Structure formats: structure tokens, C-alpha cells
Amino acid sequence: MNISRFRKIIEYSDSNKDDIESKVRKFYSLVGMSSDKEVLNILQIVRTFFLRRGYLVLEIPFADEEIGALCYKGDALGYIVLNTSLPKVNVNFAICHEIYHVYFQKGEFKPRVEFANDHYYEYEDEFAANLFAGMILMPETSFRLMYHKFKTDSKGNELDTMVRLMNYYEVPYMSVLIRCNELGLTESNSISEEFFNMDCETIREKFVELWLDYSILEATKKDDYAHLESIVNQFGREYIKDSYLNERTLKKVIRNMRILYSEIKGE
Known part of the structure; x- marks a missing residue:
């Protein structure tokens, strides 16, 4: 940025x-x-x-x-x-x-x-x-407190402080930098250009160096689709039983869901 x-x-x-x-x-x-x-x-x-x-x-x-x-x-x-x-x-x-x-x-x-x-x-x-x-x-009260704690833990090192805050609140690096500035904890004219161009690898290295949970920097790949389809199918069967829906319509709904899902995943 x-x-x-x-x-x-x-x-x-x-x-x-x-x-x-x-x-x-x-x-x-x-x-x-x-x-x-x-x-x-x-x-x-x-x-x-x-x-x-x-x-x-x-x-x-x-x-x-x-x-x-x-x-x-x-x-x-x-x-x-x-x-x-x-x-x-x-x-x-x-x-x-x-x-x-x-x-x-x-x-x-x-x-x-x-x-x-x-x-x-x-x-x-x-x-x-x-x-x-x-x-x-x-939240402001908590964030102010943790900023000062982590700055002490980091012996005044601003980048280490930002990374510790990022880990604690599980938020993106840039959102931490913005929040610090919004609350007057840092000022944009006092932050060097490197802070605005921090790459993912450098941040990850900092997480490792500071013994932080770098799994929050990784994709979870969690996929709710199978659960969603099972719910739709369950309700669809109940509606068919009560004559609100027919088998052909339910199959069409499921087919369209699968097509959209494939497009999202790029399959």
C-alpha cells in the first residue's frame, strides 16, 4: 500500500x-x-x-x-x-x-x-x-493495552510489535498498522517506507523468529459445500414427502449447486 x-x-x-x-x-x-x-x-x-x-x-x-x-x-x-x-x-x-x-x-x-x-x-x-x-x-481499550505490552516485550522494535499484535488478534498486518495509526499509537510520518511494503515471507519469518503461531498465515482450505448439499437434500426430501417439491426439481437444484461450486473452485 x-x-x-x-x-x-x-x-x-x-x-x-x-x-x-x-x-x-x-x-x-x-x-x-x-x-x-x-x-x-x-x-x-x-x-x-x-x-x-x-x-x-x-x-x-x-x-x-x-x-x-x-x-x-x-x-x-x-x-x-x-x-x-x-x-x-x-x-x-x-x-x-x-x-x-x-x-x-x-x-x-x-x-x-x-x-x-x-x-x-x-x-x-x-x-x-x-x-x-x-x-x-x-477493540480500542484492549488494543492500546496490548500495544504497550508487546512494545515492551519487543524492546521498542515497532515491526516486532506489529507482528505480535497481528498474531494476538489474528488479523492482517496492514489492518494492525492502520489501527495503530487510527489510535495515535504511531503516526504515518514516523513510519518508514518498509512498513508499507512488508512482504508475506518477511512477516512469516518474523512469526517463526518470535515463536508465534504462523498457521494463521496459511489457508485453512475449509470446505462447507458437502455439509450444505446434505442440508439441501434433507430439506428437499421432506418437501417432496409433503408434496411441496418434486424429485425432478430437487435434482435440478443440486445439479446447479454443483456447477456453481465447481466454477468457484476452478474445476
């Missing part, structure tokens, strides 16, 4: 902090949690949360690793499909990003492809969704 885009993100955060904080508090109220606590397993928390809104959350490994998530709303159910070909840290962030779009975005909902790259930040709705995600995954 270049410095000008980074500063644009921070400017947006400064101007819209209060509005997004109110939405974060509403989210915590809806899920029955305190807003000053870390969410240790965001997917576990939001599955039922999304279902109340009519969305199923699925994890499927995509062929295209530039896509972070797909979001689609049909006549009955909506689907949020997370790309498990990406590291766990990216999937965690994508989940929270989608919470904002589904629950808080103004205007008519439109199907979307979310990209897992720097362009993720270029539009106002994306700025807002990312600020929202950062606030949920890295």
Missing part, C-alpha cells in the same frame, strides 16, 4: 470514528456481548447473527485468491461465501467487513465480490466497512 492511500484511510477514520463506533456498539448489543472485549472466534459469533438477517455463511476454497468473499441475496436466503484459500487472518477480517455491508450499509443491497487487496479501501462504503471491522477485531 502506498503512503497516500494509507493517509486517506486515516483521514476517513478520524472523520467518521464516532459514527462507526455507534454501529459497533449496536452490533455488540445485537449479539449480547460487551464492546470492550475481544471476539475470540468471530465466525462462531456471527453465524446465527447473519442467519437472523437471512444469510448463510459458507467457507469454500476459491480458485481465485484475489477474492476475499462473495455476497449474494436471493429471494429467500442470502449467502456470504468466504474464501478459505486465503490465510485465516484475511478470512477473519472479511467476515467483519461483511457484517457492516449486510447490517449497516445505506441504500439497496447489491451482490458483491470483495477483493483481498489494496483496492479494498478505495470507496466510501469500503472505508466504513474496514473501519468497522478493525474496531470489532481490535
Whole structure:
């Protein structure tokens, strides 16, 4: 990410902090949690949360690793499909990003492809969704405390501090850098250019050096499709029994699901 885009993100955060904080508090109220606590397993928390809104959350490994998530709303159910070909840290962030779009975005909902790259930040709705995600995954009180603890543990080394925070909150490196700046823990004009161009291999080496859990940097490849098909088949059989559906229609639904699944996986 270049410095000008980074500063644009921070400017947006400064101007819209209060509005997004109110939405974060509403989210915590809806899920029955305190807003000053870390969410240790965001997917576990939001599955039922999304279902109340009519969305199923699925994890499927995509062929295209530039896509972070797909979001689609049909006549009955909506689907949020997370790309498990990406590291766990990216999937965690994508989940929270989608919470904002589904629950808080103004205007008519439109199907979307979310990209897992720097362009993720270029539009106002994306700025807002990312600020929202950062606030949920890295709550201010906790984050300030852990920043100072990890900076002490790192003997003042900023990169080691960032990597320790990344591991602790299981979030992408750039989201940590942004959150530090949003909270005034660091300033963009005091961060050297190397911080904005940190490559995956360097970060991984730091994880190993600092005895951190580098598995969060790897793709889980978790695949919910077989479970989804079994559920559709189960309900389909019940509907056939009650004469709401016929065998031909159920087979067509399953066939179309398999075609779409194959396209997503690039098979």
C-alpha cells in the first residue's frame, strides 16, 4: 500500500470514528456481548447473527485468491461465501467487513465480490466497512493495552510489535498498522517506507523468529459445500414427502449447486 492511500484511510477514520463506533456498539448489543472485549472466534459469533438477517455463511476454497468473499441475496436466503484459500487472518477480517455491508450499509443491497487487496479501501462504503471491522477485531481499550505490552516485550522494535499484535488478534498486518495509526499509537510520518511494503515471507519469518503461531498465515482450505448439499437434500426430501417439491426439481437444484461450486473452485 502506498503512503497516500494509507493517509486517506486515516483521514476517513478520524472523520467518521464516532459514527462507526455507534454501529459497533449496536452490533455488540445485537449479539449480547460487551464492546470492550475481544471476539475470540468471530465466525462462531456471527453465524446465527447473519442467519437472523437471512444469510448463510459458507467457507469454500476459491480458485481465485484475489477474492476475499462473495455476497449474494436471493429471494429467500442470502449467502456470504468466504474464501478459505486465503490465510485465516484475511478470512477473519472479511467476515467483519461483511457484517457492516449486510447490517449497516445505506441504500439497496447489491451482490458483491470483495477483493483481498489494496483496492479494498478505495470507496466510501469500503472505508466504513474496514473501519468497522478493525474496531470489532481490535477493540480500542484492549488494543492500546496490548500495544504497550508487546512494545515492551519487543524492546521498542515497532515491526516486532506489529507482528505480535497481528498474531494476538489474528488479523492482517496492514489492518494492525492502520489501527495503530487510527489510535495515535504511531503516526504515518514516523513510519518508514518498509512498513508499507512488508512482504508475506518477511512477516512469516518474523512469526517463526518470535515463536508465534504462523498457521494463521496459511489457508485453512475449509470446505462447507458437502455439509450444505446434505442440508439441501434433507430439506428437499421432506418437501417432496409433503408434496411441496418434486424429485425432478430437487435434482435440478443440486445439479446447479454443483456447477456453481465447481466454477468457484476452478474445476
